[in-house]
Structure formats: structure tokens, C-alpha cells
Amino acid sequence: MDPIVKGMQGPAVEDVQSRLTRLDFSIEPAELEGKLFGDSTAQAVRAFRADNDLMPGDEVDSACWSALVDASYRLGDRTLYLRLPNFHGADVHALQQALNVLGFACGSDDGYFGPHTEAALQQFQENVGLFADGMAFQDTFAYIERLRHVWEGKPSIVEAEERIGFARAAEVLEKNRIAVCGDDPIARAVASRMWNIAQATTESSGMVLCDAEAPADMDLVLELASSSLPEDAAPTPTIVLAECNNLTKRLATAFAAAKHKPAKIRIELTGITDYNGQFTSSDAQTLAIRLLDGVCAALND
Numbered sequence: 113m114d115p116i117v118k119g120m121q122g123p124a125v126e127d128v129q130s131r132l133t134r135l136d137f138s139i140e141p142a143e144l145e146g147k148l149f150g151d152s153t154a155q156a157v158r159a160f161r162a163d164n165d166l167m168p169g170d171e172v173d174s175a176c177w178s179a180l181v182d183a184s185y186r187l188g189d190r191t192l193y194l195r196l197p198n199f200h201g202a203d204v205h206a207l208q209q210a211l212n213v214l215g216f217a218c219g220s221d222d223g224y225f226g227p228h229t230e231a232a233l234q235q236f237q238e239n240v241g242l243f244a245d246g247m248a249f250q251d252t253f254a255y256i257e258r259l260r261h262v263w264e265g266k267p268s269i270v271e272a273e274e275r276i277g278f279a280r281a282a283e284v285l286e287k288n289r290i291a292v293c294g295d296d297p298i299a300r301a302v303a304s305r306m307w308n309i310a311q312a313t314t315e316s317s318g319m320v321l322c323d324a325e326a327p328a329d330m331d332l333v334l335e336l337a338s339s340s341l342p343e344d345a346a347p348t349p350t351i352v353l354a355e356c357n358n359l360t361k362r363l364a365t366a367f368a369a370a371k372h373k374p375a376k377i378r379i380e381l382t383g384i385t386d387y388n389g390q391f392t393s394s395d396a397q398t399l400a401i402r403l404l405d406g407v408c409a410a411l412n413d
Contacts, residue, residue, distance in 0.1 A: 115172060116172040126147040137156035160176070160183075186206075187207060189203055190203065209263065209268045213266040217232060238350045239366050241366075285316075285318055285319060286318060289374075290310075291320045292319060292321060298391055302396050306403055307319055326374065331374055333376045336378075337380055351366065351380070353379060353382075360410045364411075
């Protein structure tokens with residue numbers, strides 16, 4: 113492209129000015145009204161180039177234009193999915209930051225929508241009950257936006273699973289009504305141990321053990337299962353425990369994303385251990401402790 117330089121006037125200058133002002137760079141009203149590349153526009157271009165590690169100057173060349181376009185995308189401006197060449201821009205960066213903070217590791221938030229970002233997006237979609245196709249449409253953006261207060265401004269790192277102290281766990285269990293149920297014998301064994309540990313933590317625990325339907329006045333319903341959902345089943349907020357190194361964040365994300373109470377989350381125990389006669393009471397106890405720790409930490413506000 114031919115550079116856009118000081119002294120020019122017209123639609124190309126207007127486009128540059130629109131993108132710069134969207135990025136909070138200041139341009140004089142008279143230059144905006146006249147679509148004129150004047151002194152304040154040149155100053156804004158110089159500042160943008162410095163912020164984006166471009167060569168010093170006040171012209172909009174190909175490199176500057178490409179960086180300006182990337183920087184001016186906002187989350188939700190376009191559908192994001194894996195393609196070659198990769199989508200890249202500020203909207204991808206924001207999506208990656210949100211996923212990393214919410215507990216869905218996609219690697220460095222470099223602004224490029226690659227295979228790690230696709231995999232993390234699929235896990236997030238599964239977690240909140242969307243069709244997990246790895247494509248960010250408006251339904252996915254709506255959930256990300258609903259959780260903005262959780263991820264915005266937070267460091268984009270994936271932390272280890274959290275644990276909270278005994279007294280704080282007791283307070284969380286007393287304050288929240290939590291139903292836990294199992295779809296099969298293994299899941300029911302884990303669920304019953306979660307209930308036992310909760311009762312041992314505090315006699316005023318709000319955790320309820322269910323065989324089928326949970327009571328209507330619950331804040332959270334956890335459905336444990338040792339098998340995957342059938343392919344033709346409706347999307348359900350799901351956490352696959354074997355693929356999760358940050359259970360607290362996954363639970364907190366699914367809980368915060370729920371549109372109605374009770375929040376319902378399916379916990380799949382698939383891949384945790386060999387279920388062919390090898391699942392022991394010790395295995396059930398270990399899983400129950402991990403799940404209860406994650407629930408208490410996730411609800412610890």
C-alpha cells in the first residue's frame with residue numbers, strides 16, 4: 113500500500129483516525145471533522161508506532177496499518193476459529209487472556225488463534241454448556257462478556273489448584289446449598305464420600321446427597337459420572353476431571369456463567385483411573401477430597 117502521510121485528506125485518513133481514537137489516542141476535533149492528517153494525527157501515529165515497537169515516524173505504512181487493524185479489533189467484532197493463516201489481533205489476545213485466567217490454558221496470549229487456543233476454547237464451551245466446536249460465535253462471546261468481571265485485568269497465568277483452610281471451607285459449606293449425585297456406582301461412591309467429608313467438616317453443611325432429582329432450592333448441583341455424555345445429548349456444562357489441572361477455576365467459571373439457579377455442572381471422572389475392577393475406596397476418597405476442595409475454593413468469595 114502507499115503510505116498515508118501528513119497533509120493527506122479523505123476517507124483513508126478518516127479510517128486511520130477512527131482506529132486511533134478507538135484506541136484512545138487523542139486527535140484534534142478539527143482534523144477529525146476535516147478528515148485531515150494534521151499535527152495531532154501525526155502525533156497519535158507516532159505514539160501508536162512507539163507503543164507497538166514499530167520504527168519511529170508519523171506515516172502509516174504497511175507495517176503500521178497492519179498493526180493498527182490488529183489493535184483495533186474488539187472481542188466479538190468477528191467470528192474466531194482455527195484457520196490458516198491464523199486469525200490475529202487484539203480480540204484474539206483478549207480471548208486468550210480470558211481463557212487463561214478462567215482456567216483454560218491456551219499458552220501465551222500472543223494474539224494468534226492457533227491449535228492451543230482452539231482446544232482451550234472447546235474446553236470452555238463444554239464447561240459452560242455450549243456446543244464445543246472451538247468456534248467463537250456470539251453465544252461464546254456472550255459468556256466471555258458475562259464473566260468479564262472475573263478475568264479482566266487479571267494476569268494471564270494458569271495457577272495450581274487452590275485449597276482453603278478448614279474453617280473457611282466450613283463457612284462456604286454452611287452458606288451454600290449444594291446437591292451432589294452420581295450417575296453410576298463409581299460416581300455415587302465418590303458423591304457419598306463428598307457428602308461424608310462435608311458433614312465431618314461442619315454439622316451445618318448445606319450439601320445434600322441425591323439419588324435422582326435435586327431439591328429446587330439449591331445453589332449448585334453437581335452431577336458426577338464415570339462415562340461421557342452421549343454424542344446426541346444436549347450440551348451440558350461439563351468438566352472432564354482428567355483434563356483439568358485447575359478445578360477451582362473451572363468450577364468458578366461454570367458457576368458464574370450459569371444463567372439460572374441452581375447452577376448445574378457435570379463432572380466426568382473418565383480417565384482418572386482404571387475402572388475395570390481396580391477402582392477402590394481409597395480412589396473414591398481421593399477424588400472426593402479433590403472435588404470438595406475445588407468446590408469450596410470456587411465458592412469462596
